[in-house]
Amino acid sequence: MLEIKNVDVFYDKNQSEVLIDINLQIKTGEIYAIIGPSGCGKSTLLKAISGLTPYSKGEILLNKKKISAKHHTIGLIPQNYGLLTWKTVFDNILLPLNIKGRQIDKTTLTNIDEIMEKLEIRLLKDQFPNKLSGGQKQRVAIARAFVLQPDILLMDEPFSALDALTRENIQELFLKIWKEQNITTLLITHSVEEAIYLGTKIVIMSPSPGRIITILDNPVHKIENKRTSLEHLQIATNIRNIMTKEWKK
Numbered sequence: 001m002l003e004i005k006n007v008d009v010f011y012d013k014n015q016s017e018v019l020i021d022i023n024l025q026i027k028t029g030e031i032y033a034i035i036g037p038s039g040c041g042k043s044t045l046l047k048a049i050s051g052l053t054p055y056s057k058g059e060i061l062l063n064k065k066k067i068s069a070k071h072h073t074i075g076l077i078p079q080n081y082g083l084l085t086w087k088t089v090f091d092n093i094l095l096p097l098n099i100k101g102r103q104i105d106k107t108t109l110t111n112i113d114e115i116m117e118k119l120e121i122r123l124l125k126d127q128f129p130n131k132l133s134g135g136q137k138q139r140v141a142i143a144r145a146f147v148l149q150p151d152i153l154l155m156d157e158p159f160s161a162l163d164a165l166t167r168e169n170i171q172e173l174f175l176k177i178w179k180e181q182n183i184t185t186l187l188i189t190h191s192v193e194e195a196i197y198l199g200t201k202i203v204i205m206s207p208s209p210g211r212i213i214t215i216l217d218n219p220v221h222k223i224e225n226k227r228t229s230l231e232h233l234q235i236a237t238n239i240r241n242i243m244t245k246e247w248k249k
């Protein structure tokens with residue numbers, strides 16, 4: 001379980017408060033989709049969880065232990081993809097496995113190959129990131145996180161640079177891998193539809209400084225025809241009503 005307890009984050013030497021009293025209790029295997037207006041601190045929240053940004057109050061625990069890259073495997077897909085420009089696509093994908101000292105055996109290589117194939121980046125494996133389009137870089141970053149099989153997966157608008165059809169295919173692939181690996185996931189998105197399609201829960205944040213307005217159960221997650229169900233329409237309407245009321249003050 002990931003527990004975020006009373007977390008505040010400040011920037012600029014404690015001058016500007018970015019996040020106020022964030023509390024989340026995320027059971028293992030849940031997907032929390034986070035929606036919030038631009039600049040409300042969503043990326044900052046993922047950075048605080050992954051240890052890239054310090055928090056001034058509260059605590060963040062993963063399985064009852066203070067979260068840290070030393071004790072946990074944290075998969076992060078940042079907004080800028082975080083690829084090393086001097087390494088090939090394949091070496092970028094291998095990087096976190098090497099850092100974690102994981103054995104790269106035949107099974108690992110087959111798994112990497114399958115994931116690259118599904119993400120349609122296998123032919124790009126010897127390319128360098130600066131030769132790739134935004135959508136291709138995004139798929140490499142996704143592959144890298146998926147092969148790591150992390151304790152927790154943090155994704156900052158992971159599908160935003162993909163065309164509509166590729167996005168739907170990769171959302172599908174994400175759900176398949178999530179089911180196989182039961183990965184606890186936090187996902188930031190600006191798309192209400194994506195939050196409903198992927199989230200087991202949907203978190204709505206306030207304008208800056210960011211706090212949590214509400215956490216909704218998402219009944220659509222368990223449904224077969226997710227994109228076209230009546231439940232989808234109902235929860236989308238509910239989310240839009242909350243956004244209209246809370247974001248336009």
Ligand SMILES: Nc1ncnc2c1ncn2[C@@H]1O[C@H](COP(=O)(O)OP(=O)(O)OP(=O)(O)O)[C@@H](O)[C@H]1O
Nearest residue numbers: 011012018036037038039040041042043044045208
């Ligand atoms: N390193 C930093 N130093 C100072 N201020 C920062 C830093 N990073 C972000 N901020 C500020 O913190 C606030 C929250 O930024 P953050 O990127 O977390 O928002 P966000 O909700 O992810 O935005 P978006 O949806 O536009 O990506 C913004 O006002 C931003 O300018």
